[in-house]
Amino acid sequence: MIDEVVELHQRFFRGLERLLDGWFLGLFARFVFAGVLLVYFLSSAMTKIGAGFFGFLQLTPGAYIQIVPGAMEAAGYDPSAVAFWPYGLIVHLGTYAEFVLPVLVVLGLFTRLAALGMIGFVVVQSYVDIAFHGADEATIGALFDRVSGSVIVDQRTLWLMPLVYLMVKGAGVLSLDGLLARFFDEPLLGEPYAEWG
Secondary structure (H helix, E strand, O other), rough: OHHHHHHHHHHHHHHHHHHHHHOHHHHHHHHHHHHHHHHHHHHHHHHOEEEOHHHHHHHHHHHHHHHHHHHHHOOOOOHHOOOHHHHHHHHHHHHHHHHHHHHHHHHHHOHHHHHHHHHHHHHHHHHHHHHOOOHHHHHHHHOOOOOOOOOOHHHHHHHHHHHHHHHHOOOOOHHHHHHHHHHHHHOOOOHHHHHHO
């Protein structure tokens, strides 16, 4: 009886794995990222640029306050007094990365690099929130405690899960990376997806 249950279990989950292999997890990870974080990051990026069609060419003081608060405070909250190297460059790169990287993740284009960039972005964002924006202990939270809803440690650790998956495994065949891999006949996605190419 036990052997039959084990065999049924193995057959079911092996079949499920074969059915979903190469397309589902990458698609699902991008769906989760889009549903939970895409609008969050794009909205945050919009607060850092000027108004109008060409507003993206001019960063607001808020961009500097959010990304390099210490440098902005030292400059008397005057963005023009903040040195371009390295602080101005960090603000520009951070702002444009907040627009570009989430879109690349959702589209599945250069997914591994975009996911790696987003991981770095989330880590730096968390550091800035803790070190410069005065996040309190409840907001920071901790791993392995009984409270699972802290904004920084708990939530952002969960944010990293789909990104780590995408960085390690790629977006799968239902992505622009998958389309490019088939078009150029290159295994951009790694070995598990070669049979789909």
